[in-house]
Amino acid sequence: MTDRLIISSKAALVPRFALAASGCVLFIVAKSMATGGQANVGQPVYWLIGLLPFAVWGLPVAINWLEKWRSSNHRKLLPSNLQRLVSEIAFRHLVVWVCTLGVFVASHELQLANSIQSPVYEAMGYRNFTATNFILSLMYVGAGYLIWAIFFSLRDVSVMGSRARLVDLLALFVINAGVFFALVYLIPAV
């Protein structure tokens, strides 16, 4: 899995670009679904918002460029193993993000979303939609993680192994739920 994460690899750019593009399209469709059809692919602002989560890639890339720019006798900003870890976390975060958007879009398009969401609406009394949306965000991100776990991480035992990894996964789950809640539900349609 880590082979795919080498920042400087040009071959890795194609899947990354595909992931970013599909993530953007899925985000706009998800935003449209969450706002009653008020967002659409013809509005550049949603492409920009859709790209925001992919900015986390910018961090390891920027560090990499900075390392190249600085002379070799300077101390490294980040040890290479830490840099690799940041890159790995960023990649995982984005795969989960795209999986979450995919689950959201698919459940709406297959008309399953109402059956999934109705019990939450009923439990919340069809009021307090901010809290309802946050609960739904947790559910969709949870489903996104499940897809990621099934298709991307079960083959790689090292990802699932240690307690540190579990904390890492929990932290990413909360961050992803927050990002999903903010971008898909909280930001009003323009």
Place this chain on the structure above:
Amino acid sequence: LVIREILFSSVICSLSLPAYAAGANCPVFPVGAEPSDGQLFYRDGRSLAELKLSDQIADRTPNPVQFYYVLREASDEGRAGFVVIKSGRKLGSDETGEALQSKLVHLKRSKKSIANNYPCDVPSAFDETSVAAESYDNYHDYAYDPRNKEEYEGDFHTLSKFHVRRYLGRNKACKNTDSSLWDGLLRLDFRSNRSQFSFDPIVVAFGIHSQAWKAIRQTVGGGSTGLADQRVRMKQYQTDDSKITCIPFTLNVRGRDFFLRINDLESGILRKPEGSWQLTK
């Protein structure tokens, strides 16, 4: 004496027999009429007349018009469910319609419930009210939640109260009137209970529009576009031992191009097409 009594009772019986032995809530049907599932009758003055699809209400018919929608079940188990009665007017080319945001759709659900809802739930009470046509279309044409616009949060609450959760359906199955689950994926039947409430005949016939497609190719308007005076009424029913029941309802038929559309949510394992009548020219 015995022969005289038999003759007398047979004469009495023949006099008291209605033209057709009707089921619950049904009127006495005209001689020779054998009401079938999905037929619509109305009171034309004092007599009862069948309203065929191509028929229009006679001008002399007083308002409000009394209608009887017939539900007839062939199976021994009978059936229970809900009937959706949609009415309104198509706007003429010389009329300007209200915007979907300000136009209202009137909602009413019959207070009367069937006697035995077991194993499902008794429908909760609902006071008749109205929602914005845009909310109504978003909910039934696209399965969007109207809460997505702050001003429509109340409409979402209203629509969720209007619809019935866990009603008693065919074969004692408990269903939701606003369920958007497809009737049959394998036979490519994308209709659902929710789609039957739409004022767009395409949604009723083929199912809810794609939300993803709307995000890619922006479309405007919904089933309520070009319509006025929209009313939606929902009534629960259960066929009795005679396997027949009627849904009586009244309607003020006023104005040009007045239409009536009726959808039975439990019409069959394969849902029957919408009953649609153009009541005035």
